[in-house]
Each structure stands twice: as C-alpha cells, then as structure tokens.
Amino acid sequence: GQSLEQPSEVTAVEGAIVQINCTYQTSGFYGLSWYQQHDGGAPTFLSYNALDGLEETGRFSSFLSRSDSYGYLLLQELQMKDSASYFCAVTDSNYQLIWGAGTKLIIKP
Amino acid sequence: GAVVSQHPSWVICKSGTSVKIECRSLDFQATTMFWYRQFPKQSLMLMATSNEGSKATYEQGVEKDKFLINHASLTLSTLTVTSAHPEDSSFYICSVWFIGSVSTDTQYFGPGTRLTVL
Numbered sequence: 119g120q121s122l123e124q125p126s127e128v129t130a131v132e133g134a135i136v137q138i139n140c141t142y143q144t145s146g147f148y149g150l151s152w153y154q155q156h157d158g159g160a161p162t163f164l165s166y167n168a169l170d171g172l173e174e175t176g177r178f179s180s181f182l183s184r185s186d187s188y189g190y191l192l193l194q195e196l197q198m199k200d201s202a203s204y205f206c207a208v209t210d211s212n213y214q215l216i217w218g219a220g221t222k223l224i225i226k227p
Numbered sequence: 228g229a230v231v232s233q234h235p236s237w238v239i240c241k242s243g244t245s246v247k248i249e250c251r252s253l254d255f256q257a258t259t260m261f262w263y264r265q266f267p268k269q270s271l272m273l274m275a276t277s278n279e280g281s282k283a284t285y286e287q288g289v290e291k292d293k294f295l296i297n298h299a300s301l302t303l304s305t306l307t308v309t310s311a312h313p314e315d316s317s318f319y320i321c322s323v324w325f326i327g328s329v330s331t332d333t334q335y336f337g338p339g340t341r342l343t344v345l
Contacts, residue, residue: 160336163334215322217270
C-alpha cells in the first residue's frame with residue numbers, strides 16, 4: 119500500500135529551527151509537497167520538490183532525496199504564528215495526492 | 228491571492244436535508260477538481276475526483292448516491308450531501324491542480340466548508 123510517515127508532534131522554542139521529516143512509499147512519484155494547516159482552516163501550500171535538493175522560500179525550506187524516499191521541511195526563526203499542523207503529500211503516478219497524517223508543531227515562547 | 232473559493236464557508240442543517248457546496252477556480256480553468264473530507268485531528272481523505280463534462284470518480288467507501296458531484300463548467304464543481312446525517316458533519320475541502328510558475332504537480336485548496344448536521 120501507499121504510505122507517508124511523519125512525526126505526530128514536534129515541540130520547539132520561538133526563534134529556533136525545527137525540521138519535520140517525511141518518508142514515503144508510493145506507487146509512482148512526481149513530487150513531494152508540504153502544506154500548513156491552522157486549526158479550523160484549510161491547507162495552505164508551502165513548497166514542492168520534484169527533484170533532489172533543497173528549495174528555499176523565506177524562512178521555510180524543503181528538501182528531497184528520491185533515492186531515500188525522504189524529505190523534510192525546515193522552519194527557521196520560528197514564530198508563534200507558525201504553530202500549526204504540517205502535512206507532507208506525494209503526487210503519485212495517478213496524479214493524486216497521498217497524504218501523511220500530519221505533524222502538529224507546538225511552539226513555546 | 229486566492230486560487231480557489233468555496234461557498235458556503237460553514238453550514239448547519241437538520242438531519243435528512245441536502246446541502247450543496249460550491250467550489251470555484253478563480254482566474255483559470257480546472258478540468259479536474261478534488262473533494263476531500265477532514266474529521267477533527269485527522270488528515271485529509273480524498274472523497275472523489277471531479278471531472279468537467281464527465282462523471283466523478285469516487286474513492287472506495289464513498290457513496291456516490293449520497294455525495295453527488297457535478298462539474299458542469301471549467302470553473303465550478305459542486306458537492307451535494309444528500310439526506311445528511313450527523314455522521315456527515317465534517318470539514319469539506321475542494322482543491323484544483325494549479326498550472327503555474329510555482330508547481331505543476333500539486334494542488335491548491337479552497338478555504339473549506341464546515342458542515343454541521345443536527
């Protein structure tokens with residue numbers, strides 16, 4: 119079957135750096151996406167990696183290693199507003215998004 | 228700006244009634260839209276793929292007669308929850324593939340519709 123694994127919860131301190139890992143096992147792979155979802159809201163697209171390497175967008179970066187079926191989202195200079203759930207998702211060969219269960223990021227002052 | 232809109236953002240209805248949720252792609256055409264459902268503290272569950280001009284493709288376990296999908300135009304897909312019951316209370320979210328400079332193989336989501344069935 120298809121599956122994505124990510125930690126259920128991560129806790130960090132305001133101003134720090136946190137990395138959320140994601141490993142996947144899917145039928146086909148076009149790319150790895152990351153989404154942010156605040157309580158009560160819909161997912162917001164953060165980043166997308168189709169090729170190996172690091173993509174940087176402001177305080178957020180995303181990394182992909184296709185040979186390891188692994189990626190991570192790196193959040194720097196954490197702010198309280200970054201407290202949310204973060205989902206990794208793989209676009210499979212059917213052009214569907216296969217979702218991880220989500221990682222709840224808790225930020226402490 | 229927003230790529231996808233949904234209406235209504237929230238709805239409360241009595242058990243047994245039907246509820247229609249609209250999903251619109253803004254400023255671009257979407258031949259394919261997706262409908263998801265999300266229960267509290269859970270991940271998104273794909274319900275169906277909405278195809279413009281043809282029948283929707285439903286995921287296993289999703290009743291097509293209960294969740295009616297109509298994709299009548301390239302910018303609008305509707306999800307109708309028929310004879311809604313309390314267990315249908317959930318957060319319904321649509322998404323579209325966005326062909327643009329950012330990415331070609333991922334989805335953008337509408338703001339979601341929170342359905343509460345009494």
